[in-house]
Amino acid sequence: MKFESATIKDIAKALNLSTSTVSRALRGSYEISSETKKQVLEYAEKINYRPNPIALSLKERRTRAIGVVVSEIANNFFSQAINGIESIAYNRGYHVIITQSHESHEREKVNVEHMAARGVDGLLISLSSESVDIAHLRELHEKGMPIVFFDRVSDEIETHTVTANNYWGSYHATEHLIYQEFKRIAHITASPHLSITRERLEGYKDALAKHNIPFREDLIRYCPHGGMKVPEVEEAIGSLMKAKNKPDAFFGGGDRLTMTCFGILKRMKLKKEPGFIGFTNTAVGDLFSPAITVIKQPAFEIGQSATEFLIQMIESKRPITEFQHKVLETELVIRESSKKEAVAKREA
Amino acid sequence: MKFESATIKDIAKALNLSTSTVSRALRGSYEISSETKKQVLEYAEKINYRPNPIALSLKERRTRAIGVVVSEIANNFFSQAINGIESIAYNRGYHVIITQSHESHEREKVNVEHMAARGVDGLLISLSSESVDIAHLRELHEKGMPIVFFDRVSDEIETHTVTANNYWGSYHATEHLIYQEFKRIAHITASPHLSITRERLEGYKDALAKHNIPFREDLIRYCPHGGMKVPEVEEAIGSLMKAKNKPDAFFGGGDRLTMTCFGILKRMKLKKEPGFIGFTNTAVGDLFSPAITVIKQPAFEIGQSATEFLIQMIESKRPITEFQHKVLETELVIRESSKKEAVAKREA
DNA sequence: TTCGGTGCCGGAATCGTTTGCGCAAATAAA
DNA sequence: TTTATTTGCGCAAACGATTCCGGCACCGAA
Missing domain, CATH: 1.10.260.40 (lambda repressor-like DNA-binding domains)
Structure with missing residues (x-):
């Protein structure tokens, strides 16, 4: 054939x-x-x-295609970001090749190498939660491959980055819970070497500090698979709820994590329903019971900005030396799950 | 650079x-x-x-890449199907190029043509809701490009297809609503020229007929954009609720549609809450309020089967003349939203 | 010594396209 | 009429890899 x-x-x-x-x-x-x-x-x-574009690529050593690596497309944040990426790329005459790392470092490496060999003109990447060592990227970067990080960035490579303001998003979310008079706020988050994990943790800590609430390491749980493996999250929540002083609120540190967490808590049918808030870009947060309070990231815009930076790098004649670190604001969407009165009422 | x-x-x-x-x-x-x-x-x-894979492609006239066209990756069904596609493709040494049509015929055409020119070895496609004319695919198919349809198929091209059993899924869902004593079941569905729309409508009709309930065209609403445009669905539901005889239950005909529909109904805060059921592959149906009854498609397996067929076609020496039409069973997950008692209770 | 065979390797074509260079004919200038 | 310039086009190399074809050297056999 x-x-x-x-x-x-x-x-x-x-x-x-x-x-x-x-x-x-x-x-x-x-x-x-x-x-x-x-x-x-x-x-x-x-x-x-x-x-024939293949012959052209061989000749011109460019493909007018950009490669994207995200952990999962079945993640509201990433699917929206991809739409942002596409919106810019297609207008500028670039095609978009989407790959998933499924949070696996190995898979990320294979995808990146394949796309590089295949001759993408540049790479847009949000690191997998397993990616501590990014030698595969550094090598490519040194050879001259334009790379832009978005969402989950690394400072090991000097390049443009585009992220949400994870620190402030987290700070405001935490402060909101504090205003609602929650005292023991558990933070369920992803792998500790992800930039987003660190930034969000900092925001959480600083909000506590601001309100004179001592930070307790035993209220933090790291889920390296970022909510993809349910047992991992169950274990995290289970151990928190077994403690003498149970948390009275939960704060989810990522899209999948927030969903998984919320589901587990709901299925536990606790007598005392905890407050809940989480980072997620779901479009249906108000359909949940309780309607879920979320920190929403400007995913589409993040995708757009990252793509603009990348194309700018690709089309630049001389090597770029000045790099930008664009930070876009998040939005706190307050719904029922984080309101003390609402929680109290549901318990009555 | x-x-x-x-x-x-x-x-x-x-x-x-x-x-x-x-x-x-x-x-x-x-x-x-x-x-x-x-x-x-x-x-x-x-x-x-x-x-250099580009040089190899030029020489061998194959790329070991397969192209995928879906309407939206931000759709639970499709993201799961893509995971199924990848699981097979990667094991067989193929790479997967994902594109979105956003339900636009034009976009679908552009994507398909680009991938064809780019030299994908085969195509996996679920038609956009706008695609009535599929000349672009027929032409490619006649030139020898292996194509497999999944989910939204066309009988204008003789090839393998893989679908869910939309007819029975719809039949059982409708029958379930009937058993729950709903009398006036509205069906909000997508573009009438999509295969899935027709099959699901047939199942709905036949279930009604089986139980001696007359089919009423005025209970059917078509949303050509499949739930992507909220106003379209609002209009559909609005017009149904304005009628003298309002529906007492709603049946959503697709993933996005089901979500959009469910959200709109919820926001309407009706005194008399209607029964609800829908086709969707959401993983969080039990977190909704009310927990939502769904017809779940074996998305992952559909992706896998379609990919197996495609690779088989690609690697076949001689043209294939016998085509299979694989149909996989759906699963009815009954939750609160479709239970008459539950609905009554919530109303009390 | 010559012939056939084998082992090991290089030349060149090929895939589809672009592009530097050169060549012939036509036109313009001398 | 001769020389210079322009116009219009073809040859061949190049991109990176594979592969057909052929060649050289060395071996044993006749």
């Missing part, structure tokens, strides 16, 4: 011209008589000629 | 050999002395040589 397409040679043969003439005619070179041009153009149109 | 890689020429030059010898040595040809082979292999390893 193969699939043949018309080539420049077919045109040349049919019109008794050389391939070079045809090529030049197609791109409207001034060296070709307008009559020949017309002939070629018409015939090309007739047989629906399309230049 | 460019990105250079070692080539076979570099090896040849360094070792004072010809490129042909190096090429042969790398693939272990018997015509090359074991000594030369060793040299070449070692040097290749040392400089971390990787064959």
